[in-house]
Amino acid sequence: MLATSPLARPFPDAPLIAGATARVARAGYKDWGRCDLTFVELDEGTTVAGVTTTNICCSSEVELCRLNIKGGTARALVVNAGNSNAFTGRRGLEAVEAITTKVATHLGCSSNHVFVSSTGVIGVPLPKEKAEAGLTAIFKAEPCSWKDVADTIGTTDTFAKGAVASVMVDGVKVNIVGIIKGSGMIAPDMATMLGYIFTDAAVDAAFLQHLISESSQKSFNCITVDSDTSTSDTVLAFATGAAGNTPLSSFADSGADAFASAFQDVCLQLAHLVVRDGEGAQKFIAITVSGAVDNSSARRVGLAIANSPLVKTAIAGEDANWGRVVMAVGKAGEPADRDKLSIRFGATLVAQNGLSVEGYDEAPVAAHLKGHDIDINVDLGLGNGQATVWTCDLSHGYISINADYRS
Amino acid sequence: MLATSPLARPFPDAPLIAGATARVARAGYKDWGRCDLTFVELDEGTTVAGVTTTNICCSSEVELCRLNIKGGTARALVVNAGNSNAFTGRRGLEAVEAITTKVATHLGCSSNHVFVSSTGVIGVPLPKEKAEAGLTAIFKAEPCSWKDVADTIGTTDTFAKGAVASVMVDGVKVNIVGIIKGSGMIAPDMATMLGYIFTDAAVDAAFLQHLISESSQKSFNCITVDSDTSTSDTVLAFATGAAGNTPLSSFADSGADAFASAFQDVCLQLAHLVVRDGEGAQKFIAITVSGAVDNSSARRVGLAIANSPLVKTAIAGEDANWGRVVMAVGKAGEPADRDKLSIRFGATLVAQNGLSVEGYDEAPVAAHLKGHDIDINVDLGLGNGQATVWTCDLSHGYISINADYRS
Numbered sequence: 124m125l126a127t128s129p130l131a132r133p134f135p136d137a138p139l140i141a142g143a144t145a146r147v148a149r150a151g152y153k154d155w156g157r158c159d160l161t162f163v164e165l166d167e168g169t170t171v172a173g174v175t176t177t178n179i180c181c182s183s184e185v186e187l188c189r190l191n192i193k194g195g196t197a198r199a200l201v202v203n204a205g206n207s208n209a210f211t212g213r214r215g216l217e218a219v220e221a222i223t224t225k226v227a228t229h230l231g232c233s234s235n236h237v238f239v240s241s242t243g244v245i246g247v248p249l250p251k252e253k254a255e256a257g258l259t260a261i262f263k264a265e266p267c268s269w270k271d272v273a274d275t276i277g278t279t280d281t282f283a284k285g286a287v288a289s290v291m292v293d294g295v296k297v298n299i300v301g302i303i304k305g306s307g308m309i310a311p312d313m314a315t316m317l318g319y320i321f322t323d324a325a326v327d328a329a330f331l332q333h334l335i336s337e338s339s340q341k342s343f344n345c346i347t348v349d350s351d352t353s354t355s356d357t358v359l360a361f362a363t364g365a366a367g368n369t370p371l372s373s374f375a376d377s378g379a380d381a382f383a384s385a386f387q388d389v390c391l392q393l394a395h396l397v398v399r400d401g402e403g404a405q406k407f408i409a410i411t412v413s414g415a416v417d418n419s420s421a422r423r424v425g426l427a428i429a430n431s432p433l434v435k436t437a438i439a440g441e442d443a444n445w446g447r448v449v450m451a452v453g454k455a456g457e458p459a460d461r462d463k464l465s466i467r468f469g470a471t472l473v474a475q476n477g478l479s480v481e482g483y484d485e486a487p488v489a490a491h492l493k494g495h496d497i498d499i500n501v502d503l504g505l506g507n508g509q510a511t512v513w514t515c516d517l518s519h520g521y522i523s524i525n526a527d528y529r530s
Numbered sequence: 531m532l533a534t535s536p537l538a539r540p541f542p543d544a545p546l547i548a549g550a551t552a553r554v555a556r557a558g559y560k561d562w563g564r565c566d567l568t569f570v571e572l573d574e575g576t577t578v579a580g581v582t583t584t585n586i587c588c589s590s591e592v593e594l595c596r597l598n599i600k601g602g603t604a605r606a607l608v609v610n611a612g613n614s615n616a617f618t619g620r621r622g623l624e625a626v627e628a629i630t631t632k633v634a635t636h637l638g639c640s641s642n643h644v645f646v647s648s649t650g651v652i653g654v655p656l657p658k659e660k661a662e663a664g665l666t667a668i669f670k671a672e673p674c675s676w677k678d679v680a681d682t683i684g685t686t687d688t689f690a691k692g693a694v695a696s697v698m699v700d701g702v703k704v705n706i707v708g709i710i711k712g713s714g715m716i717a718p719d720m721a722t723m724l725g726y727i728f729t730d731a732a733v734d735a736a737f738l739q740h741l742i743s744e745s746s747q748k749s750f751n752c753i754t755v756d757s758d759t760s761t762s763d764t765v766l767a768f769a770t771g772a773a774g775n776t777p778l779s780s781f782a783d784s785g786a787d788a789f790a791s792a793f794q795d796v797c798l799q800l801a802h803l804v805v806r807d808g809e810g811a812q813k814f815i816a817i818t819v820s821g822a823v824d825n826s827s828a829r830r831v832g833l834a835i836a837n838s839p840l841v842k843t844a845i846a847g848e849d850a851n852w853g854r855v856v857m858a859v860g861k862a863g864e865p866a867d868r869d870k871l872s873i874r875f876g877a878t879l880v881a882q883n884g885l886s887v888e889g890y891d892e893a894p895v896a897a898h899l900k901g902h903d904i905d906i907n908v909d910l911g912l913g914n915g916q917a918t919v920w921t922c923d924l925s926h927g928y929i930s931i932n933a934d935y936r937s
Contacts, residue, residue, distance in 0.1 A: 180860030180868040210856050210868065212884040245853030246886045349839040432756040432839070432924075436932035446652030449617050453587030461587040461617065477619040479653040517839075519929050525843035526925065 125524070130399035130407050130495055130515070131282040137269040137300045138287065140321040142166035142363025146264040147275040150257030152205035152243065152250070158275040160257040161202040163321070164230065169363045170325075171197035171238065172332035174339045176356035182209035183216040184239050187223070188357055191235050195328025197361055198236040199226045200319060202276045203254065204304075205243040207315060207355050214248035221251045225258050240357050242304065242315045243278055269321075273302040276317060279524070280304050280400055286392035288385035292378030293368035297324035301389040303358075305397040316343070318358035318393050324382060325364030327372040335360045338387045342394040345422065345512040347429050348401040349521070360386075398513045403520025406438050408497045408513065415508030420457045425512035427455035428499065435517035441492040443485070445474045452501060463504030468492065532931070537806035537814050537902055537922070538689040544676040544707045545694065547728040549573035549770025553671040554682040557664030559612035559650065559657070565682040567664040568609040570728070571637065576770045577732075578604035578645065579739035581746045583763035589616035590623040591646050594630070595764055598642050602735025604768055605643040606633050607726060609683045610661065611711075612650040614722060621655035628658045632665050647764050649711065649722045650685055676728075680709040683724060686931070687711050687807055693799035695792035699785030700775035704731035708796040710765075712804040723750070725765035725800050731789060732771035734779040742767045745794045749801040752829065752919040754836050755808040756928070767793075805920045810927025813845050815904045815920065822915030827864045832919035834862035835906065842924035848899040850892070852881045859908060870911030875899065 143165055150160040173192045175185045191197075201222055208215045219239050227234040241249055273283035288299045305316030326334075335358065343358055364370065371379045399407055410428050415421035428434055431451040437444035445466045452459050462477035469491030472480050491497065497516075550572055557567040580599045582592045598604075608629055615622045626646050634641035648656055680690035695706045712723030733741075742765065750765055771777065778786045806814055817835050822828035835841055838858040844851035852873045859866050869884035876898030879887050898904065904923075 177863075178857065178860035179866050180856045180871070210853060210881070210884060210886070212869065214885075245856065246881065432928070433932055436929055439929070440933035442933075446617060449587045449652065450585065453585035456584075459586050462619065464587070474617065474653065477617060478621075479617070516933075517929065518933065519926055521839070522843055522846070522924065522926050522929055525840060526847035526849075526923075 125279065125281050127281045128400050128404055130404055132396060132399060134270045134273060134283045134285050135287045137285055138298045140298055140300055140363060141323045141365035142169060143321045143361060144266050145269065145272045146261050147267050147271050148257050148261035148264050150203065150253045152203060152253060155205070159204040160261055161200070161272050161275045162258065162261045163200040163272070165197050165199060165361055166363050166365060167198070169197050169361050170195055170328040170331055171359060171361050172328055172335045173357060173359040174335055174343070178356070180210065182207060182241065182355050183219050184208060184241050185355055185357060187219055188238055188240070188359065191238060194235055196236050197238055198230050198232040199238065200359065200361070201226060201237065201239045202317065203241040203249060204276055204278055206241055206247055206249050207243045207245050208241040208249040209245045209355055211246065211248040218249040218251040218254060222254050222258065225255055229262055238359060240317050240355065242276070242317055242355055269300050269302055273304070276302065277304045282400060284393065284396035284400065286389045286396070288389050290378070290381045290385040292324055292371065292382050295366050295368050297322060297366040297368060297382065299385055299389050301393045303393040303397060305400070315355040316397055317355070318343070320360040320386070320389060322362050323364070323366040324362055325366065325368050325370040326362040327370050330372050331360055331362055334383055334386050338390040341387070342390040345510065346394045346398050347426060347512065347514050348398065395513060398515050401515035402524045403518040403522070404515030405518055405520070406497050406516040407495060408438055408499065408515060409511055410499045410501070410514065411509070411511045412501045412503065413509045414503040414505055416458045416506040417508040418510055421508040421510035422512065424452055424455045424457050424459065424501070424503065425510050427451045428501065429512045429514035432517055435514065438492070438497055439516035439518040443468050443473060443488045443492060448499065448501060449474070458505055459503050460505065465502045465504065467500040469498055532686065532688050534688045535807050535811055537811055539803060539806060541677050541680060541690045541692045542694045544692055545705045547705055547707055547770060548730045548772035549576060550728045550768060551673050552676065552679045553668050554674050554678050555664050555668035555671050557610065557660045559610060559660060562612070566611040567668055568679050568682045569665065569668045570607040570679070572604050572606060572768055573770050573772060574605070576604050576768050577602055577735040577738055578766060578768050579735055579742045580764060580766040581742055581750070587617065589614060589648065590626050591615060591648050592764060594626055595645055595647070595766065598645060601642055603643050604645055605637050605639040606645065607766065607768070608633060608644065608646045609724065610648040610656060611683055611685055613648055613654055613656050614650045614652050615648040615656040616652045618653065618655040625656040625658045625661060629661050629665065632662055636669055645766060647724050649683070649724055676707050676709055680711070683709065683711045685711065689807060691800065691803035691807065693796045693803070695796050697785070697788045697792040699731055699778065699789050702773050702775050704729060704773040704775060704789065706792055706796050708800045710800040710804060712807070723763045723804055725750070727767040727793070727796060729769050730771070730773040731769055732773065732775050732777040733769040734777050737779050738767055738769055741790055741793050745797040748794070749797040752917065753801045753805050754833060754919065754921050755805065802920060805922050808922035809931045810925040811922030812925050812927070813904050813923040814902060815845055815906065815922060816918055817906045817908070817921065818916070818918045819908045819910065820916045821910040821912055823865045823913040824915040825917055828915040828917035829919060831859055831862045831864050831866065831908070831910065832917050834858045835908065836919045836921035839924055842921065845899070845904055846923035846925040850875050850880060850895045850899060855906065855908060856881070865912055866910050867912065872909045872911065874907040876905055
């Protein structure tokens with residue numbers, strides 16, 4: 124059992140979402156005494172949207188999600204914890220099909236409306252019998268809280284992660300609840316990022332897809348723990364419509380801006396929580412790149428810094444080693460000019476115009492680096508492109524989790 | 531003082547190279563009691579070629595090397611250890627110009643024929659006075675061995691690295707000696723890869739450039755320790771011509787093939803030695819990718835595997851975690867098909883056609899992973915593209931070197 128991350132945040136006070144009923148049970152995918160199966164029943168009329176990993180070697184679950192998202196309709200979500208079912212070929216696919224068939228029969232819906240995710244060990248087919256027995260039990264279980272769901276979908280996570288928001292749309296209050304699991308952004312053998320957002324708002328599937336795609340660009344796609352990309356990453360959003368607002372279908376609709384803003388905020392909170400549970404993380408690092416030729420370039424430079432083992436170990440060592448930041452900027456392959464670059468740690472300018480700032484006050488820099496939340500600001504001095512990405516430090520804890528313990 | 535890498539190799543019995551005279555001295559760039567300044571005088575008629583870092587934020591030394599290489603002529607090499615002089619702006623450039631001017635005056639040559647490299651702390655201008663005083667001393671020093679040079683150019687290196695070859699060209703025996711420094715492939719604050727190859731063969735500058743560019747593709751460009759790209763990386767080749775062969779100018783010349791082969795071999799040996807001194811390295815990992823759509827694609831897939839922190843920590847933990855290899859293949863962004871992939875650790879097939887090989891013999895895999903030299907073979911099953919890349923594991927030693935000790 125890993126100790127709770129020093130960067131953990133408490134689980135928020137999450138409201139129930141009308142039209143979405145969650146239950147958990149113990150399928151026993153691993154030899155552990157905890158729930159590892161989640162079933163969320165969604166009322167008729169629920170729309171769905173989502174984003175999945177770009178990893179080519181993805182799991183059958185991911186392929187099925189991609190396919191079913193196109194239909195825009197969801198009646199159920201099933202999440203298995205402890206076995207990712209990735210790289211398991213035909214037998215893995217059979218297990219997923221057994222789950223969708225059993226749930227569709229139970230609900231009297233199309234199996235194309237059942238979404239499945241699995242997370243855990245790679246290369247071992249999900250045991251079909253355990254999944255089926257688990258579902259039989261879960262159908263009879265009492266509804267549970269979102270905190271219970273967050274605990275159940277986790278694997279190596281050291282704390283339950285959730286985010287909430289509420290906003291007025293079309294004269295009615297709508298709620299948004301998001302939960303996520305992941306730690307070591309993306310360790311295909313035990314971690315993997317899986318996120319789910321539930322709202323009682325009525326939102327057309329196409330607009331919901333637009334919101335999640337856009338929001339991901341500035342949240343889930345701007346975080347990195349170790350640069351590795353999971354075979355199972357999935358974020359799904361479900362809108363039950365139970366709040367009774369006129370369905371949102373574009374930004375022209377009343378309340379759409381407010382809803383989009385709240386939705387984006389939930390995505391960003393969830394993304395940050397994954398970094399806060401990064402394997403071995405002791406520091407939460409926000410890297411803001413400004414002055415790039417455009418926003419995409421700024422993001423790529425930011426990720427080059429965030430993925431640099433030398434930058435990440437320097438922060439672990441509380442060392443204001445801006446030379447490593449310069450190096451990471453230079454290797455990003457984006458437009459940059461050594462002699463126009465400036466770098467801040469916290470609020471302190473440490474390098475400017477291709478030179479170290481002579482005699483800068485080291486005390487506030489040292490104090491900043493001793494904290495849990497680290498800000499690195501890089502201005503490229505070329506244009507107006509800007510982006511912020513988030514990562515954690517690279518510590519002995521990461522090595523211990525990934526090398527010392529066997530999978 | 532770091533312990534010698536368990537993967538170290540002894541320095542070879544390196545012959546003198548007629549026309550290249552090396553001397554070392556102590557400039558005192560750091561507070562250490564060792565030589566840190568190298569001067570190699572090259573006879574008139576010496577040709578030069580080289581490759582340098584692609585990092586945009588490179589040092590003045592690198593910019594000067596790139597410029598001077600175009601002339602094809604060299605009379606001297608100066609290497610400073612302990613200060614990289616990178617990101618030091620105008621004052622850094624002044625120090626380099628002071629060095630080239632002083633050497634050019636001493637030799638009575640153009641300053642464009644003097645090549646300078648510096649390696650060590652970033653962001654601190656190289657102290658010009660120490661460089662000049664060091665040169666005054668070194669001009670009077672006795673010639674030294676290549677081993678002395680290899681020791682002097684090193685910084686955090688834990689052993690002196692060299693490679694030698696000899697071959698018959700045009701009826702005469704020619705020698706090639708290479709030395710290199712680097713550890714943590716590329717840590718701009720203390721390490722950085724600097725390599726120098728000296729031969730008494732006569733080789734036209736253009737052909738020498740062709741050889742070093744081609745050889746680098748399969749050696750220096752196929753190694754990685756931590757995916758970080760130095761601001762100072764440089765490999766230079768000098769051919770004095772003292773052996774008296776008819777100058778080689780193309781592969782049509784007698785002996786050119788043999789020379790090219792020996793030259794390539796020296797480059798590969800040097801590249802491997804850098805990995806063997808990778809920061810914290812306990813395992814030397816060769817990753818061969820076959821069945822790719824072409825050789826470039828195979829190399830990119832190989833580097834994605836070699837740069838994956840999860841793969842590298844698995845090897846550190848002697849864990850045959852092929853799931854992480856699958857993940858790395860999938861994130862490489864190259865053509866791959868999960869269901870055609872096969873993976874071997876050592877000689878043992880562990881995964882094939884999208885599935886774990888059931889009941890494979892784990893004993894030889896475990897024995898292989900306990901050794902120092904690890905082979906991972908990945909066949910993508912798509913085409914004839916093939917490449918081998920080399921890396922080391924990611925261990926607690928890497929974190930200790932880069933986080934626990936301050937720069």
